[in-house]
Structures are given as structure tokens and as C-alpha cells.
Amino acid sequence: MGSDLAPAGAATRRPEGFDDFVRSRGGALLRFAYVLCGDAHLAEDIVQEVLARMHPRWARVTVMDSPEAYVRTAVVRQFLSWRRRRSAGEAVVAEVPEPPGFEEPQQRVLARDQMWQLLAGLPRAQRAVLVLRFYCDLPDADIAALLDCRETTVRSQAARALARMRTMLGEVRGDG
Incomplete structure (x- = not known):
């Protein structure tokens, strides 16, 4: 000293x-x-x-x-x-936990870019169903009315779209 x-x-x-x-x-x-x-x-x-x-x-x-x-x-x-x-x-921790739903800006940009790529890989009808359901938060009945189809069609299109996105995501990550 x-x-x-x-x-x-x-x-x-x-x-x-x-x-x-x-x-x-x-x-x-x-x-x-x-x-x-x-x-x-x-x-x-x-x-x-x-x-x-x-x-x-x-x-x-x-x-x-x-x-x-x-x-x-x-x-x-x-x-x-x-x-x-x-x-x-206060409690001392090795790593400060992030609040739920909080990510670094770079991670949010990457996730958003990945979501755009996954959505772009879907057929247009499936993409429309997912956007109306998850982005616009519409119930199946409203989506069916907008797309001029049955509610069962909306549900099956959503299920197929999500399955396809999971498959594409697995391919990107090298899972399968």
C-alpha cells in the first residue's frame, strides 16, 4: 500500500x-x-x-x-x-436474474428476425392465422369470419403452422 x-x-x-x-x-x-x-x-x-x-x-x-x-x-x-x-x-448472487420477459436488445432483435424468417416459410393462410391469433389476439371465431372459413379450419391451420415452425426451428438449430 x-x-x-x-x-x-x-x-x-x-x-x-x-x-x-x-x-x-x-x-x-x-x-x-x-x-x-x-x-x-x-x-x-x-x-x-x-x-x-x-x-x-x-x-x-x-x-x-x-x-x-x-x-x-x-x-x-x-x-x-x-x-x-x-x-x-439484499442477497448477494453470482448473476443478476433478468426480469421475466426481459432480454438483451440484441437477443430481441435476433428473436424477431428469426420469427420473421419462420413466418415467411409458412404458406400464406397459415401465416395469416398465426398473425391474427397471436399478434392481433383474435379468437378463432373472428379469425374464421375474416378468412371466410370454419373455426376447425383455423385450428388445424394454426396447428400445422406451429408444427412447421417447430420443424424449421429444429433444422436451424441442428436438432433434426
Whole structure:
């Protein structure tokens, strides 16, 4: 470790104002907080919280023997407080699960492109049935009326179309 993490009494220059202190020791405080928590963003939050609390009472802090030691102690206490708060409501996981139905934009584009290709491989009547059923969310009776056919025809066309799409998807993936 470098001299930035040296004990508080090792500093030879004693900044007089809050801004001077933050400019001269802010980086060292950030590194100190990072060593404590191992997370750069959390370290920034901890140091910012401590400095925000110190600012209004800085005049009282500077009359102490070692203002930096006082601030470091506050950083440690804030870190422990964050750890308690985090452990009470959050669980650490190896991988953040995605919300249901959420995919990366690239995956959505690929899936949409694949769907267009699968639909394009269907006969027009089957394609129309699937679009009306799944995209327009129409019941079979309405689809039959639009296509001027029976409801049983709509159901059989949908079943054939889905079976054909599964077959084409299997061929694309190399399943069969």
C-alpha cells in the first residue's frame, strides 16, 4: 500500500478548510473506503455520505488532534452501517436474474428476425392465422369470419403452422 493509506497522523500538511481537505485527502479516503468494501461505487457513496455529514460541522472537526482520523473512523462506521443495511434487505448472487420477459436488445432483435424468417416459410393462410391469433389476439371465431372459413379450419391451420415452425426451428438449430 502507498503512503495515501498511511495513518492519519502521518500527514504533514493540515488543511484548514473543508474544500482543501476534500481536495487533498479525498482520493485517499476513496481508496480507503474501496479497500474496506471492495466496490468502487459503494466506496464513493460511503465517502460522499460521510463528507456530506461532516461539512456542516467541519469547524468542530478541525479543532481535533487529527481530523483525518475522525473522518476515517466515520468512513468505517458508515461502511459497517451500509453492510448492516445491505445484509438486512439484499442477497448477494453470482448473476443478476433478468426480469421475466426481459432480454438483451440484441437477443430481441435476433428473436424477431428469426420469427420473421419462420413466418415467411409458412404458406400464406397459415401465416395469416398465426398473425391474427397471436399478434392481433383474435379468437378463432373472428379469425374464421375474416378468412371466410370454419373455426376447425383455423385450428388445424394454426396447428400445422406451429408444427412447421417447430420443424424449421429444429433444422436451424441442428436438432433434426
